[in-house]
Amino acid sequence: MAKQDYYALLGVPKTATADDLKKAYRKLAMQFHPDRNPGDKDAEQKFKDISEAYDVLKDDQKRGAYDRFGHAAFEGGRGGPGGGAGPGGFDFNFGSGFADIFDEMFGDFMGQRRQGGGGGRGADLKYNLEITLEEAFKGSQATIRVPSLGPCEACSGSGAAGASQPQTCGTCGGAGQVRATQGFFTIQRTCPTCQGQGRVIKDPCKSCGGAGRTRREKTLQVPIPAGVEDGTRIRLAGEGEAGMRGAATGDLYIFLSVTPHRMFQREGADLQCRVPIPLTTAALGGTIEVPTIDGTRAKLQIPAGTQSGAQFRMRGKGMSILRNPNRGDMYVEAVVETPVNLTKRQQDLLREFEKAGEDADTNPQSSGFFAKVRELWEDLKD
Numbered sequence: 001m002a003k004q005d006y007y008a009l010l011g012v013p014k015t016a017t018a019d020d021l022k023k024a025y026r027k028l029a030m031q032f033h034p035d036r037n038p039g040d041k042d043a044e045q046k047f048k049d050i051s052e053a054y055d056v057l058k059d060d061q062k063r064g065a066y067d068r069f070g071h072a073a074f075e076g077g078r079g080g081p082g083g084g085a086g087p088g089g090f091d092f093n094f095g096s097g098f099a100d101i102f103d104e105m106f107g108d109f110m111g112q113r114r115q116g117g118g119g120g121r122g123a124d125l126k127y128n129l130e131i132t133l134e135e136a137f138k139g140s141q142a143t144i145r146v147p148s149l150g151p152c153e154a155c156s157g158s159g160a161a162g163a164s165q166p167q168t169c170g171t172c173g174g175a176g177q178v179r180a181t182q183g184f185f186t187i188q189r190t191c192p193t194c195q196g197q198g199r200v201i202k203d204p205c206k207s208c209g210g211a212g213r214t215r216r217e218k219t220l221q222v223p224i225p226a227g228v229e230d231g232t233r234i235r236l237a238g239e240g241e242a243g244m245r246g247a248a249t250g251d252l253y254i255f256l257s258v259t260p261h262r263m264f265q266r267e268g269a270d271l272q273c274r275v276p277i278p279l280t281t282a283a284l285g286g287t288i289e290v291p292t293i294d295g296t297r298a299k300l301q302i303p304a305g306t307q308s309g310a311q312f313r314m315r316g317k318g319m320s321i322l323r324n325p326n327r328g329d330m331y332v333e334a335v336v337e338t339p340v341n342l343t344k345r346q347q348d349l350l351r352e353f354e355k356a357g358e359d360a361d362t363n364p365q366s367s368g369f370f371a372k373v374r375e376l377w378e379d380l381k382d
Contacts, residue, residue, distance in 0.1 A: 003071050004049065006052075006053035006056055006057055006066060007053075007057070009049055009050050009053040010024040010025060010028065010050060010053050010054065010057070011024055011028075012024050014067070016057075018058065021054060021057050021058055022054075022058070025050060025051075025053075025054040025058075028046075028050045029047065029050065029051070032044075032046040032047040032050065033047055034047060061186075121243045121247050121248045121249075121250060122149065122213075122240050122241035122242045122243040122244075122247065122248065122249045122250035123149075123240060123241045123250045124240045124241075124250040124251045124252070124253060125146060125148060125239070125240045125241060125250065125251075125252045125253070126252075126253050126255060127144060127146055127252060127253070127254050127255070128255050128257065129142060129144065129222065129254050129255070129256055129257070130256075130257050130258075130259055131224060131228075131256055131257075131258055131259070132258070132259055132261075133258055133259070133261040133264060133266065133293065134293065134295075135224060136224070136226075136227070136228050136229070136256075136258050136319070136320075137226065137227075137293050137294065137319055137320050138226055138294075138320070139223075139224055139225050139226035139227075139228075139320070140224045141221055141222070141223055141224065142221070142222040142224055143219060143220070143221055143222075144219070144220055144222055144254075145217055145218070145219050145220075146217065146218055146219075146220060146239075146252065147215065147216075147217045148215070148216065148217070148218060148239075148240065148241050148242075149213045149214065149215055149216075149241040149242050150213060150214065150215075150216045150218065150241075150242050151212065151213055151242045151246070152205060152207050152208035152211070152212055152213055152214045153207075153214075154205055154206070154207035154208065155205035155207065155208065155212060156246075157212045157213065157242065157245065157246045158205070158212055158245060158246055159201050159204060159205055159208060159210040159211055159212035159244075159245040159246075160201050160202075160203060160204065160205060160210070161203045161204060161205045161206060162203065164201075164202065164203045166197075166199035166200065166201050166245060167199060167200055167201075167202060168198070168199055168200075169191060169193050169194035169197070169198055169199055169200050170193070170200075171191050171192070171193040171194065172191035172193070172194060172198065174198040174199065175191070175198060176190065176191055176194065176196040176197060176198040177189065177190060177191060177196070178190075178191050178192075197244060197245060199245065201245075210245075211244060211245070212242070212243075212244055212245035212246055213241070213242040213243075213244070218239075220236065220239060220252070222234065222236070222254055224256070225322060225323070226320040226322070227269075227319060227320040227321045227322035227323070227324070228256055228258075228322060229256075229258070229266075229268075229322075230256065230257055230258040231255070231256065231257070232255075232256045233253055233254065233255055233256075234253070234254040234256065235251055235252070235253055235254075236251060236252040236253075236254065237251050238250075238251065239251065239252035240252050263291065264293060264330075266319060268319075268328065269318055269319045269320075269321050269327070269328025269329075270318045270319070270328040270329050270330070270331060271293060271317070271318045271319060271328065271329075271330045271331070272330075272331050272333065273290065273291070273330060273331070273332050273333070274332075274333045274335050275288070275290050275300075275332050275333070275334060275335065276335045276336075276337045277302060277306065277334050277335065277336055277337060278337055278339075279336060279337060279338060279339055281302055281306075282302065282305075282306045282307070282308075282334065282336040283304065283305065284304055285301075285302055285303050285304035285305075285306070286301075286302050287299050287300065287301055287302065288300050288302055290314075290330075290332055292314075292317050292330065293317075293318070293319065293330075298314060298317060300312055300314065300332060302334070306334050306336070307334070307336065308334060308335055308336040309333065309334065309335075310333070310334045311331050311332065311333050311334070312331070312332045312334070313329055313330075313331055313332075314329060314330045314331075314332060315329050316328075316329065317329060317330035318330045
């Protein structure tokens, strides 16, 4: 299957500037990123295709080669220019290109900006934490246990045994990268000797094998601020995995999910609550007590003639608002309860009530409904 034109993949003209390319790629990458489309193979493939296109077009040398030779500039095994590699015999390796693009576009989100020189920054970690609606309202302190990679205690994270120290890599001179120049092209690759670290270890630590870190489980206290919502992300800087041989530590991201409540339904800062009301209270009016999210009870005035489904707003009885002293509102939906298990005396009283109201407009909704039904039947007869 023929590969799609890189410019068409990104939706830009061939005259697009570097900023145009970056904006187009950013928009498409956010749309098709696998994290936003879990299990969607088409989106995953689309993300790979646009990443490959951007990796080529953002580089002036690669873009020039593509504009001249098309896809043949980067595809081996055919009679394109340079035989099996790219133009002039170069092999453009896209394996590391995807990581570079991901760092560029999403590095700020997951804290994975490269530190330069193949720094080996520790990986960021993700932890899913489930909290109750009450905890989201009040705020809390959660204790979690996170498996991670921490600095090796035996070598203090250096990776070198005893008093020995890592030495500057002789291949790359400590840069972590090596360059090869041929013709007009200069290719920069990760140093094969030190794997981008810039330093090599002659006598590796036996506890960590020279990595400078070991696997362990750590206990952390996570502050949950009042007013958080489902999906809120909390970043704990420096609590991710330790970097290779003393490099920077990654971050820990806590993703909160709020469990459904048996009584309240949340809508932003507001709460919804359905409260059963006795038939007599709904008919005659009165005062009832309703529960609130803060654990107290609040009085609510029910006007006479309240129908099932009527809503009452209780200001300031809803959820806390993040970084705001105010609270949302609570909306109480009245559910008029029909009496059951009546005694004979109660049944007689209801029949007496029904008879006394035959000529009175005590049930306007049902009277109006059946009046419309009678009109419909009369129209059908005609």
